Amino acid sequence: MAKIIVVTSGKGGVGKTTSTAAIGAGLAMRGKKTVVIDFDVGLRNLDMIMGCERRVVFDFINVIQGDAKIKQALITDRRLENLSILPTSQTRDKDALTKEGVEKVLNELREQFDYIICDSPAGIERGAHLAMYYADEAVVVTNPEVSSVRDSDRVLGLLSAKTNRAEKGEGEVKSHLLLTRYDPARVARGEMMKVDDILEILSIPLLGIIPESTAVLKASNVGTPVTFDTKSNAGKAYEDAVSRLIGEQLEMKIQPERQGLFQRLLRRTA
């Protein structure tokens, strides 16, 4: 039986889709049968980050409305056969999502996969609500910045009240913090909140710290989840986060930026 994990944040632009793709790829690299689902109806983007945008025929909404079978809408990743993508519609709007429809699709996917990763849209409206509604666990993506932390706190409130688990009294949705765009140099200068500050405020367990990294934009440019860039600091950080997600105990460290020979020499002489 699959585990359903929602990647959410409230605030936009903090790295939900990047993290969904990276976590999905990381789980598949560990041999887990994984599907990533785009809940951002009308603003489809997970397909681009996963690099399968030219292979989309049917989508999540077509499946919900009975116009296509799940098998027809699922796109298998070209790099990893146990990684699939369920893209969303680019032309419809969020009202096309229904609670019953989402539940039916998730139940069908539960039979075939180990992990179902739901990429939530920004905000707290219908799309975001339904993305988290059936989740067993949540990855709350947060930037070390006041508005992102505030929105994450709001989303944590919704996770503990407005989900199927909460409503049925089946226990809490287990929430993890994924801190993204973290810049240790700026933290050292007192320009950015420390990991511990944010943990103290949100008080949920930390899944990982993804450092600000040029590898993230590079990966999205070419449509490759950043986890495949195993030499990059962000790729390694996501790999660590995935290990923790599947229950491994791993020391929390901030992956340093990989430096070229020239930079290393420069640093040594400086």
Added chain:
Amino acid sequence: MSMLNFFRRPRNLTSADSAKERLQILLSHERTDRSSPEYLPMLQRDILEVIQRYMRVGDEGVDIKLERGEELSTLEINIELPGKSGAEARGAA
């Protein structure tokens, strides 16, 4: 020495420290507000209703301001009373 500290302290507070402090104050309030319905509009309506029992006050006459602090929050209620002609008590016994 303590004088020096007094002057130095605000400068040593980094912007990251302010961010944390602001968030802690704000969220402690937002978390409690979340569990209760938005009571300020209801409070405003009730106050207006009570005042209107004794005085002629327009619907726009009550203004409520809330300032959230760490230790103490203040609720400021301003009631705009009309001039002489409107101030007569209604149905004075």
